[in-house]
Each structure stands twice: as structure tokens, then as C-alpha cells.
Amino acid sequence: MITSDVSAGWRPATVEQIDDVSAEWSPTLPSDAGSSTLSWDTASPRNMASASAWDRMGNLDPALGAPWGGIDPKERDTDALWGDLNPIDGAKPVRWDHTSQSRDQLRLRLQWNPKPAQKDMSNGQAFQRCDEFRERYDAAQELQNSLYAPSLVSFNFSGDRYTPSTAPVVFFQFRYVRPVRAIQPVETRTQDGWGSAGKFDMRSALRWGPGRPKDPEDVDIPYPDYPGPIHIIPAEEPEILETYMIANSVSLVVLPDRTPLQATTMSVSRDIDSFVWQFTAQIAGRTSLNLVRPDANGPKTVELSVNGHVWHFLIERYSGIGKFPSEHFSLTGVSRVQLLAEPYAPKRSAVNTYDINARQVAEDQLLYTGFTLNWNSIDVGPPDWTIPAGAFTFQDLTPMQIIARVAEAVGAVIKPGAASDEITILPRYRDAPWNWGTSLMEKIIPAQVVGEWGSEWSPNPEWNVCYVSGTSHGVAVDVRRTGTAGDEPAPDVLDDLVTSTDMARHRGIVELAKGGNQEIVTLHLPLFPVEQDPGLIEPAMLCEVREIDGTWRGLNLSTEISLDGVGATRVKQTIRLERHH
Amino acid sequence: MATVNPWKKFISLLPGGVRAVGTVASVNATSGMSTITMRNGTQIAARGISVPVGTKAFVEDGQVVGPAPNLPQYDVEV
Secondary structure (H helix, E strand, O other), rough: OOOOOOOOOOOHHHHHHHHHHHHHHHHHOOOOHHHHHHHHOOOOOHHHHHHHOOOOOOOOOHHHHHHHHHOOOOOHHHHHOOOOOOOOOOOOOOOOOOOOOOOOOOOOOOOOOOOOOOOHOOOOOOOOOOOOOOOOOOHHHHHHOOOOOOOOOOOOOOOOEEEOOOOOOOOOOOOOOOOOOOOOOOOOOOOOOOOOOOOOOHHHHOOOOOOOOOOOOOOOOOOOOOOOOOOOOOOOOOOOOOOOOOOOEEEEEEEOOEEOEEEEEEEEEEOOOOOOOOOEEOOHHHHHHHOOOOOOOOOOEEEEOOOOEEEEEEEEEEEEEEEOEEEEEEEEOOOHHHHOOOOOOOOHHHHHHOEEHHHHHHHHHOOOOOOEOOOOOOOOOOOEEEEEEOOEEEEEEHHHHHHHHHHHHOOEEEEEEEOOEEEEEEOOOOHHHHHHHOOOEEEHHHEHHHOOEEEEEEOOOOEEEHHHHHHOOOOEEEEEOOOOOOOOOOOOEEEEOOHHHHHHHHHHHHHHOOOOOOOEEEEEEEOOOOOOOOOOOOOEEEEEEEEEEEEEEEEEEEEEEEEEHHHHHEEEEEEEEEEEO | HHHHHHHHHHHOEEEEEEOOOOOOEEEEEOEEEEEEEOOOEEEEEOOOOOOOOOOOEEEEEEEEEEEEOOOOOOOEOO
């Protein structure tokens, strides 16, 4: 066994050339630092242009989106028609107030026993279920069976025939007694549906609002077959003659008996700002006066008829003067519309607690008075408008004052019915004066029928803008003449009732029409009969005057008809026209 | 709008009745006057201090009679 001592060699290894080795494993240098970092950077968005293909869709048809918007309230002005009713008889006492008094409290004692009598306690009504499932029986056969048909009854008695004796001791009756059957329902399977009616053609629902004119201005196309209402009757061409001869017919009678009155001189007049026709007459004697003197039934009504034009007048007062041996009396009368004003009508105070239309305000005042209102707010004007709650208040005013206030707010005038109990709200200027050249005229006055004329120059500044505003409610509107700078303002208009732009525009036209160079032309002409033009020229009518040196147009401001001479037969009509230069 | 109505003619002759709306620019409590800026920009001094500065006021014949609301404004050509 060879044993060698092998020792040493197990000492810890020395670190040789540690510097070189450590240099071998040093961290690698970023040799391509510049290029490799760039190549691994965030990818550039290469398809920017194609990414926008997935963007939000563009609004191609923005205009077509509007059909699904909110619906415009078309009948906004008329929605307040369905407001609450005003309590009219609030002051009247309710007569069914007190409960009935018991008079016989001591002796009479009413016994109220809701129980039925003892004998009827057991008579309950039989409510049985009807027979729904059994086979149906033949009612006709049952009826047939129940009929009693007496006949010879034969029995078999051991070969011997039974013969009923002539004086029978016993009778046989084989009557069929119908059983009481429950009711059998027929056709129980058929069920009628009572649901709500189906809604078809929802989109073609008819609008039942008031009719609207399609042509706001009257076009020059004649409609010979048009049977509908014509609100502005255009003027007929007057007949130009060498001589006009009119046999005037005048009559003055007391209604309702139509007793004639002896009158010598009369006059009838109205101007555009008043709501009644005024009437004065000189009457011949005491007999006629007694016929029209007011009595217990109130003032008398007379009827004046001149060449077919009829007026009704309430005789308000008379005056007399006497010097032996003669007496003279004069009468003063007004249209019956005066019954809506002082001293006949009661005064009222109110404030509107709901939205209300101007037209409703006027109609409310005429309720139970017998008078009717004409206000064509669509074809003729003035426009109707909504007055918000609380905007319209008045204190101690007569109905006519209230209506006049509404009319004045919109620039309208009140026309009384000459012979009827009605009032008409008319625009003061149906067309603005600067548009009269193209507007429809109601009367044509040729110079040939004008006997006398006069004129009066009344100028005003040439305003071209007007500020029309409400006070506590409403709108503020600057009404400006088209084509002007709006640098000449008319006095501001501040009215409680200016609550809509439409009516503010109408009021602004009236305010602007105050300005400018104006002339009041007085024309005297005969009062032609009804069927001949021009007949009676009423205030607020637009007239065309054909003078020798030119044609001009104007608004009639006042009409006066004087009747004098023997039998009051010299009739003269005097009109005053507002002419804008 | 000429008229031949005697009452309307008489009313138009009466003084006063000038009513306007303006904005209160300043209030002088000592003298009891307010400076009002009218719609066209001119300023007037009106008696009365009831309306605070910056709000609209009704002015009648040189008197501040009360506050005025701000109404919606429209322009209309006729």
C-alpha cells in the first residue's frame, strides 16, 4: 500500500489578476445608445389620417333635426279662452242655506226603523247562479208540453173499456208542470271589449282653431263667387253726373210705437274719438215733447231715418223756451251705447287674477247688458293679445271706460252700432298713413259731389321712432320707421296693457302717425241714399278724394249730418279728413 | 293723429303727463334728489330717493314715482 502524503493544495485560492477579470465582466457599454433608443421609442402614429375615419359622425342634415323639436304654440292668444269663469252672481244670497226647522219637536216622534217587518224577515231574494254548463233545453217544447189539452182518457181495465160516466166522481188531470230552471246564458264565449277607442291617423288631426286668412293684405284679384265674409268692402266707383238730384226722405219716430215727431232742425254727429252718435233736434210743440219725455221706464228711444240710413237715439235731455205765443223745445240724444257709460251703467273695480285676452275683457263688460262686441282681430284688426294675471286693474270705471281703455292701449277706436245694440272695435289706422298709397279705400269722393270745402294745417314733428312699453308687466318695444335712423323719438308710451309685441307695434304705428305734416280737410257733400256711393262716410273710414288737380287719400275724423229747412229736408253731410303730406 | 274731439284737444293742452323710465345713477339722500340716466344717455335730476342706485325707475314730471321692472326689449320696424 503506497501511501503518499499529499497535503497542501487546499488553501484558499488566491485572487489572481482580479483587475483583468473584473474588467471582463464590467457592464456593457451602450454602444448603440444613440440609434437603439430611437428605434425602440414610441411608435409614431402613422395612420393619423385614417384614424379619423372612425370619428363621430358629422351632422349631415342639421336642418332635418328640427321636425322633432317642440311644437310652437300656435294658438297662444286663444288659450286663455278656457280660463275660469268670473263669478257673476257672487253678491246674490244663496236661498238654500238654512236647514229645515223641526216644528213638532215635542209631540211628533218619527220612528225610523230600517229593519223590515217581522213577516218579511224570511223573504229573502233568491240569487242563484245561472246554469252555465248543462245542455240547453228547448223552451218551445217545454211550453208546448205545459199546455193542458183535455182529452178522453182511456184506461185498460182487463179487457173492458172504461167509459167515463156522464156524472163523474173523479177527474184526471195530466198537466205538465214546468220545472223551474236556472237561466242558461247564451254565447258566453263572446266578449265585447270596451276599451278606449283606437287612435288612428294621429298626425292628420284637424285643427279646430279659428280660421286664418291666407292673404293678410287684400290682393287686387276680384272674387266674384266668393260667398264668405268680406270685412272691408272696397269702395265702389262713384257715378259722375252732370247734375245730382236727391229727394231726401227724413223721418223721426218714437219707438216702439213709431209715433212721428214734429221736428224742424236736426243734426247727427260723431267724431273718431267718441263712442256715440250725438243727436240734437228742434221740435215743434208740447205734444211732441210729451212723446219723448223720460218716464218711469227710463229715457225714450227715437229712430231717425235719413235717406235709408237709420239711427236709434236715447233722448237724454230737453230744454224749452217760451214767449207768448210761441214755444220752442230742443232735444239732445245719444246712441244707445251710452247705456254702457255714465250715468246709466254701474261702476266696477277688478283685477285679473288669470291670464285674459283683451277681447275677453271687453266681452266680460258686455255680459248681460244686451250689447254685443265685434272685434275682428284677424282680418281687420286691431290684434288681440294676452294680458297676464295682475296686469289689468281698474277702479270705479264704467264698462265703456274699461273697453275704451283697452281700445286706446292698442290704438283702436270704438264704433257704436247706429241702430243696433253693438259696438265695434276698429283700428284707428287700418293701414299706416305712409302705406295709404296701396291700401284698400272704403269710400271714393269725387270733387263733383263736394259743395264746399275747407282746410286747416296742423303740423307736428316728423317722428320716426317710438318707445312703447308696459309698466309692471309686458314688453318694451322700439317701433321704428323702416329705412330711417330712428333718431327722432316720439314721446314714450308707457301703458299697463302693453304686454305683447304685436299690439305694441300697432300702438306704435298710431303714435308715429301723430307726427308729420298734416292737414284737416273739411268737405261738405250730400248724404246719398244707402244704395248709392258714397253714402254715409263714417269716422275711421279711409277715403280717396279725387280733386281736379290730383287724387289724395285721407282718414275720416268726424261726420256731421245737418238737416234743416221745411220738414228738415235739406240734408248736408260734413266730413273732416286727416290728410298726410 | 290729428283729432277734432274737443276733449282730446283739451287734454293735449294740459301740462304734465311726461312719463319715462330711466336708470338711477346716484342718490343724494341729503337733498332728496336722484340722478337718473334716461334711455338716450342724458342725465336728469329727479326728486325722490325711493329707488336704489343701479335699478330702473319711473319718472313722472321730474318725480321718481317708483321702481320699474326690466322688461324684455324688442325692436320693430313698421
